[in-house]
Every structure is written in C-alpha cells, then in structure tokens.
Amino acid sequence: xxxxxxxxxxxxxxxxxxxxxxxxxxxxxxxxxxxxxxxxxxxxxxxxxxxxxxxxxxxxxxxxxxxxxxxxxx
Amino acid sequence: xxxxxxxxxxxxxxxxxxxxxxxxxxxxxxxxxxxxxxxxxxxxxxxxxxxxxxxxxxxxxxxxxxxxxxxxxxxxxxxxxxxxxxxxxxxxxxxxxxxxxxxxxxxxxxxxxxxxxxxxxxxxxxxxxxxxxxxxxxxxxxxxxxxxxxxxxxxxxxxxxxxxxxxxxxxxxxxxxxxxxxxxxxxxxxxxxxxxxxxxxxxxxxxxxxxxxxxxxxxxxxxxxxxxxxxxxxxxxxxxxxxxxxxxxxxxxxxxxxxxxxxxxxxxxxxxxxxxxxxxxxxxxxxxxxxxxxxxxxxxxxxxxxxxxxxxxxxxxxxxxxxxxxxxxxxxxxxxxxxxxxxxxxxxxxxxxxxxxxxxxxxxxxxxxxxxxxxxxxxxxxxxxxxxxxxxxxxxxxxxxxxxxxxxxxxxxxxxxxxxxxxxxxxxxxxxxxxxxxxxxxxxxxxxxxxxxxxxxxxxxxxxxxxxxxxxxxxxxxxxxxxxxxxxxxxxxxxxxxxxxxxxxxxxxxxxxxxxxxxxxxxxxxxxxxxxxxxxxxxxxxxxxxxxxxxxxxxxxxxxxxxxxxxxxxxxxxxxxxxxxxxxxxxxxxxxxxxxxxxxxxxxxxxxxxxxxxxxxxxxxxxxxxxxxxxxxxxxxxxxxxxxxxxxxxxxxxxxxxxxxxxxxxxxxxxxxxxxxxxxxxxxxxxxxxxxxx
Numbered sequence: 001x002x003x004x005x006x007x008x009x010x011x012x013x014x015x016x017x018x019x020x021x022x023x024x025x026x027x028x029x030x031x032x033x034x035x036x037x038x039x040x041x042x043x044x045x046x047x048x049x050x051x052x053x054x055x056x057x058x059x060x061x062x063x064x065x066x067x068x069x070x071x072x073x074x
Numbered sequence: 075x076x077x078x079x080x081x082x083x084x085x086x087x088x089x090x091x092x093x094x095x096x097x098x099x100x101x102x103x104x105x106x107x108x109x110x111x112x113x114x115x116x117x118x119x120x121x122x123x124x125x126x127x128x129x130x131x132x133x134x135x136x137x138x139x140x141x142x143x144x145x146x147x148x149x150x151x152x153x154x155x156x157x158x159x160x161x162x163x164x165x166x167x168x169x170x171x172x173x174x175x176x177x178x179x180x181x182x183x184x185x186x187x188x189x190x191x192x193x194x195x196x197x198x199x200x201x202x203x204x205x206x207x208x209x210x211x212x213x214x215x216x217x218x219x220x221x222x223x224x225x226x227x228x229x230x231x232x233x234x235x236x237x238x239x240x241x242x243x244x245x246x247x248x249x250x251x252x253x254x255x256x257x258x259x260x261x262x263x264x265x266x267x268x269x270x271x272x273x274x275x276x277x278x279x280x281x282x283x284x285x286x287x288x289x290x291x292x293x294x295x296x297x298x299x300x301x302x303x304x305x306x307x308x309x310x311x312x313x314x315x316x317x318x319x320x321x322x323x324x325x326x327x328x329x330x331x332x333x334x335x336x337x338x339x340x341x342x343x344x345x346x347x348x349x350x351x352x353x354x355x356x357x358x359x360x361x362x363x364x365x366x367x368x369x370x371x372x373x374x375x376x377x378x379x380x381x382x383x384x385x386x387x388x389x390x391x392x393x394x395x396x397x398x399x400x401x402x403x404x405x406x407x408x409x410x411x412x413x414x415x416x417x418x419x420x421x422x423x424x425x426x427x428x429x430x431x432x433x434x435x436x437x438x439x440x441x442x443x444x445x446x447x448x449x450x451x452x453x454x455x456x457x458x459x460x461x462x463x464x465x466x467x468x469x470x471x472x473x474x475x476x477x478x479x480x481x482x483x484x485x486x487x488x489x490x491x492x493x494x495x496x497x498x499x500x501x502x503x504x505x506x507x508x509x510x511x512x513x514x515x516x517x518x519x520x521x522x523x524x525x526x527x528x529x530x531x532x533x534x535x536x537x538x539x540x541x542x543x544x545x546x547x548x549x550x551x552x553x554x555x556x557x558x559x560x561x562x563x564x565x566x567x568x569x570x571x572x573x574x575x576x577x578x579x580x581x582x583x584x585x586x587x588x589x590x591x592x593x594x595x596x597x598x599x600x601x602x603x604x605x606x607x608x609x610x611x612x613x614x615x616x617x618x619x620x621x622x623x624x625x626x627x628x629x630x631x632x633x634x635x636x637x638x639x640x641x642x643x644x645x646x647x648x649x650x651x652x653x654x655x656x657x658x659x660x661x662x663x664x665x666x667x668x669x670x671x672x673x674x675x676x677x678x679x680x681x682x683x684x685x686x687x688x689x690x691x692x693x694x695x696x697x698x699x700x701x702x703x704x705x706x707x708x709x710x711x712x713x714x715x716x717x718x719x720x721x722x723x724x725x726x727x728x729x730x731x732x733x734x735x736x737x738x739x740x741x742x743x744x745x746x747x748x749x750x751x752x753x754x755x756x757x758x759x760x761x762x763x764x765x766x767x768x
Contacts, residue, residue, distance in 0.1 A: 022289075022326065023142060027568050029330040030137035032172040035323065036331075042357070045366045048462040049471075049567060055172045058356070060458040062465065062567025 004050055004061065004069040007041045013071040014038055020068045028069070031059050038074060079127040080239050083152060085180060086164035087173050088135035089451075089572035091192045093117075094222035095164050096132045097584050099232070106588050113493060113731050114148045117588075123232045126239075131158065137172075139179040141292040143496050153183050154277060160186045160235050167197035167204065167219075168573075170345060171337050177213065178250055178333040184278040186238045186245075187215040190231055194219040196573075202345060209344040214248035223578045249280065250336045252329060255320055259287060259313035266309055270302045286310050287317070288326040356573040360455065369459040376452065380443040381482055384436060391435035399428030414613070422609030425674075427602060431594075433484055433514050438590045440483045444475070445585040449577035454569055461567045467549045468556025469507075470500040470564045477504070477548060480511035481541070485724045487593050488513075489731050497565035503555050505728055506742060507548040509720035512541060515669035519715050522673055526694040527708040544716055551749060559741075604722045608667040611638040612678075633678055638663065652714060652754040653707035662714065668721050706766050710758035718750035719743060 007013060015037045018024045032055035033039065040053040050066045052059055061069070086092040096104075100119025109116045117132035133152060134145035141147055153161065163180055165173040180187055191197075191204065210217040218234045220227030237243045252260065263283040267273055274282070277296070285293040286306065294310075297303050317325040363372055403424045410416040447453050453475065461471030472494050480488035488508045495501045512520070524536050556562075617632045633639050634656075642660030649659045657679045665672035673693070680696040697703055720728070725739060732738040 022324065024566060025324070025327060026138075026140055026142050027566065029327070030140070030175070031568060031570065032175065032334070034331050034334055035327060037334075043360075043364060048366070049458055051360070051364065051458070051571065055169070057169050057172055058360070058571040058573075060454070060461075060567065060569045060571050062461050062471070064465065064563060065566035065568060 001070060001072050003067050004041075004052070004071050005044070005046075005063060005066040007044055007050070007071060009041055009044050011041050012038060012074040013041065014074055016070045016072060018065075018069050024065060024068060032057070039071070078125075079129060080160065080235065081129045081131065081156070081158045082160045082162055082235055083131045083133050083156075083158040084162050084164060085133045085149060085153075085176060086135060086192075087137055087166065087176060087570075089570060090135070090164045090166040090173060091222040092132065092135055092164040093585075094578065094581055095162075095190060095192060095220065095228075095231075096130060097581060098222060098225050098228045099128075099130050102584070104584070104588070106592060109148045109152070112144055112148060113733075114144055115493065121232075124236055126236060128232070128235070131156075136176065138176055139183075140288070141290050145496075147292060150183070153180070153185055158185060160188055160238050162188045162190055162231065162235065163215075164190045164192050164220075164222075167191040167194045168200060168202070170197075170204070171334070171341055174213075174337045174340070175333060177215070178336060181214070181248060181250075182278065182281040182284060184247075184281070188231070188234050188238055189213070189215050189217045190227070191217060191219045192222050194227075195221045195224070205344040205346075209340060211246070212248070212340040212343060214245045216243050216245065223575075223581075250333060252284075252332045255317060256287065256325070256328065256332070259317060260284070262309055262313060263287070263306065266302050266306050270300050273297075273300050273302070284329065287313060288329055289314060356451075356571075359574055360571070363452070363455050364458060373456050373459050376447060376456065377478060380440065380447070380478075383443045384440045384482070388436040388439040391439075392432060395432050395435060396428070399424055399432070402428075417613065418606075418609060422605050423602065425605065425609075427598070427605060431598075434590070434594065436482075436514055437484055437487060437593055438586060440479065441487070441589045442582060442586040444479065445582045445589075446577055449575065449581055449585070451572045451574045454571050457569060458567075458571065465564050465567070467553045468503055468560070468564060469549075469552050470495055470497075470504070471567050471569070473500065473504040473552075476508045477511055477545075480508045480513055481544070482512065482514055482517070484513050484515070484593070485509045485511065485720055486727050487589060489724065489727050490589075490592065492731065495565075499560045499562065500564050502732060502738065503552050503560055505732060506555060506745060507552045509724050509728075509742075509746065510544055510548040510551060510717060512544045512716065513669065515721070516715065518670045518673045519665075520712060522676075522694060522697070523708045523712050526697045527703065527705040540712065540716065547717060547749070547753070551745075555745075604667050608638075608664060608671070611641075612636050612664070612675075629678055630680070633660070648751075649714075651759065652751065653710045653758040654714075655702065658711055662718065665715065666719050666722055668723070669715070672715060706758060706761040709761070710754045713757050714750050714754040716750075717746060717753055719746050 001016065004013070015028075015033050015035060017035060018028055028034075037054065042051040042053055042058065044050040047063060049060050049062050052061065084092055084096055096117065096119065100121055103121065104117055104119045107116045107118070108114065114134050119130045119132075121128050121130065131152065133149040136143070136146045136149050139146050139150040152158070161180055163177050165177070177187070177189060191206070194204075197204065206217045206219065216234045216238055218227055218231045220231055234243070251257070260283045263286050264279060267279050267282050282293060286297070287310070289310070294307070297306050314325050317328065321328050362368055403420050406416060406419045406424065410419065444453075447456070456474065457471035460474045464471050464473055473492075475494065476488040476491040479491050485508050488511070489505050492501045492504045492508070495504060520537060520540055524533050528536055612633060614637060615635075617635055638660055639656070641663055642656040645659040645663070646656045649655075649662075657676070660679065661672045661675040664675040676697075677693050680693060680700075719725070720742070725742070728742060729736075729739045
C-alpha cells in the first residue's frame with residue numbers, strides 16, 4: 001500500500017481508495033477509477049502532478065489529490 | 075409533408091468530439107446563450123432533415139450525471155425537464171469503456187438514446203473492431219458510426235434519430251443489474267416513491283431510486299417537496315446503512331462499480347481486441363511537453379507565439395477599424411450642426427463604441443490562436459504544467475488561461491473563460507485577479523508615461539517590468555484572497571489529457587466567431603450606456619463661452635467645472651498622497667469607462683482637443699513641460715492605473731459571471747481600490763523617502 005504521489009513512473013498499480021470524502025471519489029469514478037481498477041503511472045516527478053493511464057485514457061492528477069489516492073502494486 | 079419538429083440533445087464526455095458533431099449537424103445556424111440561472115453555455119442549432127425541423131441542443135460536456143458540478147446538473151435537468159425526443163450520446167470510440175459510463179446514466183433517464191461512435195477511424199486504426207449490432211442489443215440503443223472531423227456518418231446519424239423518433243427502431247429497455255442486495259433496497263424505495271403519482275410522472279422512478287441510494291443532494295432536495303419525503307429519507311438512511319455494512323464500501327461506489335461491470339461485460343462481447351493501450355505519438359510528444367525541465371519553457375514559447383500571432387495579424391485590421399470610426403466621426407462632424415447633439419454622437423457614441431470595437435480584431439485573432447491550442451490538446455497540458463505553481467498561490471492549473479487572455483487582450487473574455495473552472499472558489503479568485511493583467515487598453519497609458527518620463531533606451535525594460543509586476547500583483551492578490559477570504563485549497567486537479575489532434579479549420583473558425591460574438595454582445599450592450607454617462611459627466615453643466623478663449627482652452631475649462639471635474643476635485647485629497655492632483659483623478663475616473671480613455675482625457679485636460687490615443691507625442695511633450703510631473707509621480711500613476719478598478723464592461727461581466735450578486739462586485743471594487751492605493755502610496759512615498767524625484 002502506498003500513495004499515488006509516491007509511485008514510480010511506469011509502474012502498474014491497483015486503486016484501493018481515496019481519502020477525503022465523496023467528492024474526490026466521485027471525480028475519480030467519473031474518470032473510470034473505481035476500487036480494484038488498474039492504472040499505470042506514466043509520469044511522476046515526485047512533487048508535481050502525476051499522469052496516469054486509466055481505462056486507456058491519459059489523466060493528469062494534481063499533487064494534492066495524488067497524495068490522497070491509496071494504491072498497491074499489481 | 076411533415077412540418078413536425080424534433081428536439082434532440084447532444085450528450086458526451088469532454089474531448090469526445092461533441093462540438094465537431096454539433097457543427098456538422100447545424101453548420102453556422104447556431105445560437106449561443108446561457109442555461110437559465112447559471113453561467114453554463116447553451117448552444118442550440120436547427121436543421122431540416124426529411125421534412126422535419128430538428129432542433130439540436132448541445133449539453134455541457136460531462137463524464138457523468140451526478141450532482142457534483144453545475145454542468146452535470148444542467149445536463150440532466152435539461153433531459154428531465156425538457157424531455158428531448160431523442161438523446162444523441164457522442165462517444166470517443168477509441169476510449170469506449172469510460173465513455174459508456176455516461177451512457178449507463180442516460181439509459182436510466184428513459185429517453186430514446188442514439189449512440190454515435192465517433193472517431194471510429196481512430197479506433198479502427200488501433201485495430202479495434204466493434205460489433206455494432208451486438209453492442210446495440212446489449213445496451214438497448216441505436217448505434218451509428220461517425221468520424222466528426224471528416225464529416226462522415228452525419229446523415230446516418232440523422233436517419234437514426236428520425237427512425238428512433240418515428241418508432242421504426244425498436245429497442246429493448248435494458249436495466250443494469252445492480253445485484254440482489256441493491257435490488258432489494260431499490261425495491262423498498264420503489265414502493266415509497268410510487269405512492270406519489272405526481273412525483274413519478276415527473277421523474278423516472280428507477281432513476282430516482284438509484285439517485286436516492288447514491289445520496290444525490292439534488293434528488294434529496296426534490297424529494298423534500300413531496301408528501302413521501304419523510305418516509306423516503308428514513309428509508310434512504312436505512313438502506314444506505316445496510317449496504318455500507320454489507321459491502322464495507324459506500325453505496326455510490328458499489329453502484330459505480332456495477333455500472334462499469336455492466337460496460338465491461340458489454341465490451342468483452344462486442345469489442346475486439348477488448349482493451350488496448352494507445353497514445354503512441356501523443357506519449358512521445360508528452361514526454362517533451364510535460365518534461366520537468368522543458369515544460370515551462372515550452373509553455374512560455376506557446377504563450378509567446380499566441381501573442382506574436384495575435385499582434386502580427388490583427389495589426390492591420392485594428393487600423394482599419396480605427397479608420398472606419400474616424401471616418402464615421404468626420405461624417406457626423408460634417409453633416410451635423412455643431413452643438414450638443416454633434417458632440418453626443420461624435421464624442422459619446424462613436425468614440426465610446428469605437429474604443430471597444432477597436433479591440434475586436436485583436437480579441438478575435440487571440441481567440442483563434444487559443445482555439446488552435448485548445449483543439450489540438452495542448453491547453454490541457456498547459457494547465458497541467460502550470461498547476462504546481464498556480465496551486466501555491468491558491469489558483470488552479472486552469473486559471474492561467476483567463477489571465478493570459480487578459481494580458482494584452484481583454485479581461486472581458488478572460489473572465490468568461492473562467493467558466494472552465496469547476497469550483498466556485500477557484501472561479502471567483504481567478505475572476506478577481508484577472509483584471510490586474512495589462513490588457514490591450516492599458517497599453518496606451520503605459521506607452522505615454524514611460525515615453526514621457528523615462529529615457530527611451532529603458533522603455534522596453536520598464537514595460538517588461540510592468541508585465542512582471544502585473545503577474546506578481548495578480549499572484550500575490552490570489553494568495554492574499556486565499557489567506558483572508560477564500561480559505562481552503564483549490565479544487566483537486568483531475569483532468570483528462572486527450573490525445574493530440576489536428577484541429578479542423580471549420581471548428582476553429584466557429585469557436586473564434588462564437589466567442590467573439592459573445593464578447594461583442596456583452597461589451598456592446600453596456601458600452602453604449604456607459605459612453606453616454608461618461609460623455610454627460612464631462613459635458614454638463616455647460617459653461618458659457620468667454621470671448622478670446624481658444625477652443626482648446628475652453629474645452630479644458632469646461633472639463634474643470636463639469637461634473638467629472640468636480641468629482642476629480644472631490645477625490646483630490648485621496649489621490650494627493652499618491653502624487654496626483656485633480657487632473658490625474660479625473661483621468662483615472664474616466665478610465666473606468668475604458669482604460670484608454672485615461673489618455674484621451676489627459677489630452678482634453680491639457681487643452682489639446684482631440685488626442686489620438688496612438689499618437690500621443692504632443693501630449694507627451696505637454697506632460698514633460700508640466701512642472702507638476704516627475705518620473706516618481708509617473709511611476710505612482712502607472713502603478714495605480716495598473717491595479718485600480720477594472721473598466722465598466724469588465725465589472726458588468728464580472729457581476730454576471732460571479733452569480734449576479736452585488737456582494738462580490740462590491741468586494742472587487744473595494745479590493746482593487748485598496749491594493750491600487752496601497753501600491754501607489756508605497757511607490758510614491760517610499761520613493762520620496764529615498765529621495766527620488768523630489
């Protein structure tokens with residue numbers, strides 16, 4: 001288990017949960033990210049925003065939200 | 075022949091090519107307005123097909139129909155309240171699963187649905203083959219394949235819509251199976267809502283029940299107006315609690331999971347190969363564009379190219395516009411008797427309207443350049459690149475665009491561009507700081523004062539410094555607003571980075587025109603009124619002419635004792651600590667009409683009669699001769715001009731876009747005045763303490 005903000009580039013992950021309430025979960029759900037969903041980190045510099053691949057679409061997540069997303073390695 | 079009309083609504087994700095399809099369907103017959111009560115854009119168009127008049131309404135681009143954003147509420151309210159005959163859901167075929175999520179929610183609204191599998195060529199190129207017949211059976215909808223940017227499939231789509239309307243396509247109603255546990259709770263709620271006939275006549279009961287389990291705040295609000303409200307709320311709580319215990323997760327997460335499960339089931343059966351990674355070229359471009367080191371320089375380069383493009387190509391047209399208004403003014407002078415009505419037409423109307431219209435070509439070209447980078451997919455990347463920096467100051471990554479449009483351009487379209495920001499807080503902060511940028515109309519003031527009081531060789535540097543200063547002030551101001559007024563963090567940055575695409579010329583031109591027209595409408599309607607008020611302020615009360623006075627001197631004397639002049643004298647004590655006298659005060663007050671008016675007003679005060687904003691060399695000389703001014707005072711004046719009250723048109727648009735609440739407008743006025751006064755005070759008094767310019 002770790003936070004998405006800590007994930008390394010090119011790693012395949014599985015989304016577990018997002019902290020911080022329904023608003024965030026809703027936003028992620030809209031982009032196709034539901035618990036158990038796979039995602040791939042395309043780029044993460046460690047302190048800026050993170051780009052990930054969800055259901056074949058490239059999505060950018062700000063650093064703030066990336067620290068609230070809990071993932072595990074596939 | 076039929077004379078019946080059909081109303082269709084276009085739904086779809088952002089980046090699904092929805093607006094391209096809309097353009098293909100309606101061509102130039104479009105109308106842009108607002109959905110009532112909100113600042114969400116509503117685009118409508120009409121076309122004739124097979125004897126029908128088809129009205130097309132473009133719903134806001136959304137990923138789902140929850141109640142978390144204004145766009146989503148607007149989209150679903152339209153479907154529920156206006157009951158369009160057919161909904162066309164535009165889908166990016168190369169990203170089927172995510173796009174179909176919206177379809178599952180549209181299906182629940184129980185309106186005939188046609189799916190347009192757009193960008194089907196991209197999907198095919200990826201080696202995907204979709205079994206349309208199978209998917210159509212699985213989803214219970216009609217499906218058409220389209221390629222929006224090549225205008226392929228438009229006719230098929232229309233045929234399908236008409237067939238759907240005429241009942242020639244029979245589709246089986248499909249309901250997503252949410253599983254036994256949720257089904258059971260849905261059953262309990264179903265019994266309750268079905269007690270109230272007036273409720274289920276208005277809203278599809280299945281949709282209501284699912285939304286109730288999802289704890290949808292809008293739906294809960296609707297329920298509170300019905301007799302079954304109390305019973306329903308109690309049952310919702312019980313059901314949600316039960317499901318939470320059972321699944322160990324929130325009901326809305328489980329429901330979303332089931333929807334995606336349904337989609338993924340449908341896709342495995344109809345799509346081959348089922349899921350594949352794409353973005354080969356886009357990935358390579360992003361590696362460079364989003365690079366940690368190169369990202370910001372590339373962003374700067376793009377911004378520079380937008381400015382360069384805008385100024386290079388709009389230059390001649392701005393000239394033509396000016397000539398047209400000059401010519402109109404001359405005609406009025408020649409054919410109208412000298413006096414009040416002539417002065418009203420020439421100085422009030424033509425001068426005022428010309429001032430705003432003069433910027434129109436500039437704004438238009440700027441919109442074109444921005445549309446290019448938007449449609450190509452770069453703007454999403456730019457927001458991404460800027461987000462880290464922007465969020466430190468309480469702004470959102472997307473806030474850069476309004477600020478950029480305002481720089482050298484105009485704050486009016488800048489404020490309108492804040493619509494892309496989802497959270498109210500981010501929008502308000504961005505709207506508050508956007509007018510601080512140096513817009514096209516402020517440029518002449520800077521050119522005049524820098525030219526008059528600073529050596530020519532430093533001119534460009536000082537100008538550059540002013541640009542940096544405007545950015546610094548906007549950012550500091552945003553940071554202060556975040557600390558004092560809008561506590562909390564900017565909305566989370568979640569944004570799709572669509573694959574890069576080559577924009578279509580038609581799409582770009584339509585976008586440019588649509589936004590340009592909106593600017594004209596907003597600016598045009600108010601500027602006439604304001605021009606009249608300002609003109610009257612400088613014209614009345616009339617002063618008897620004295621013999622032996624030159625025309626210019628009379629104009630100057632008239633100004634001093636006009637209403638505006640009196641106001642200037644009145645505010646003099648307030649601006650004296652900033653190194654100004656009543657003349658500066660009047661010019662700045664007049665500048666609220668439109669910023670370039672500051673220059674022409676000074677021209678009138680210095681008895682030059684009509685001063686051309688562009689050729690203020692004689693005014694420059696007058697200012698230099700005047701013992702009153704010195705470089706320090708000029709600097710303080712520039713500081714004040716840079717920051718103080720936005721022009722009337724900007725304020726009017728701000729008022730409307732901030733939700734038509736006087737509170738925010740008054741705050742904007744207070745905020746900009748305080749900061750402007752403070753900054754000019756520091757410059758002037760600080761400079762004096764340092765012994766500069768005394």
